[in-house]
Amino acid sequence: MSLKKALFLILDQYADWEGVYLASALNQREDWSVHTVSLDPIVSSIGGFKTSVDYIIGLEPANFNLLVMIGGDSWSNDNKKLLHFVKTAFQKNIPIAAICGAVDFLAKNGLLNNHSHTGNFVYLWKDYKQYKPISSFVEKQAVRDKNLVTANGTAPIEFTNLILEMIDFDTPENIEKMMYMNRYGFYHFCDKYGNPFVEGHHHHHH
Template structure:
């Protein structure tokens, strides 16, 4: 079974994780687990979440590392840095959204990738960020083993991460995204009723 670890810090953006985690968790080939620097965290929406792993205890055999945005990514944490660096070094699939992308920029992880995020201007303030020419003004973008997205792009983020890991065919992933974006009835008009 493949393992996806979602790193969620205190005051995480719960809506940024909901679609991707639920799609993965419905796939019998994937297991979704959480990690943080605390045993319990609270989302911006005040959802209290019990964590599966402390960051330093994340297992080595993961297939996908997902960094969910929020209000706590201005963090200095050696274990967090090391897990992310190790994932990049080993070619692990990585998805980062919203403030988590800022963390990647601030720590020099985006310097060899095309990427997006909340603001190129914000990233340019980071001393370790040296790649402004590869900032793409898009909701979400995939480059090799990395998907980045801004904080309003949870569906686009989900779409590209699922395609990156080959969770299903691109056509089926696009159909799922269309349904969540435009609703059941518009989906039926375009693709037909999936329950008939």
């Protein structure tokens, strides 16, 4: 079983809530490892969490199995290294997921054109000369097309769900159960699937 690497691309003022469901799911599995990549060695989240980054862009591992582009307030930048890094991942056909501001960056740089996609607001993209999509913007929380998942900023759970399917993380049933717990909470989960913490769902005798 070879270790698969997930790289989370987080710029300064990244939206810390957008990647947490996915990162914790991946990191709890022995066959996946989670790493962060950025332009700066230390970045702060919108929530004020300082993160010491694993890789500076340009020094990241040559091979990785998933690129997750987390949203935030720094995606309007024109950094050449950043664009080269992202374009290369597309060229290598690595599974890519982008949410919120990161989707704006893909739209602006013409990287959404060949995939069906969503994002925050399509009307913000009308001035992007390189945004010439072959299929129109989909008004959904998250969309998967081939090796790309896109989502708006209010969709961390739907985003996670589609990524886990894209990377064949588990059976569709198990992914659905995980996501059900995250969406509706413990008690609704128990009503639907039984209590996962009780052996064989027996009742305890007091």
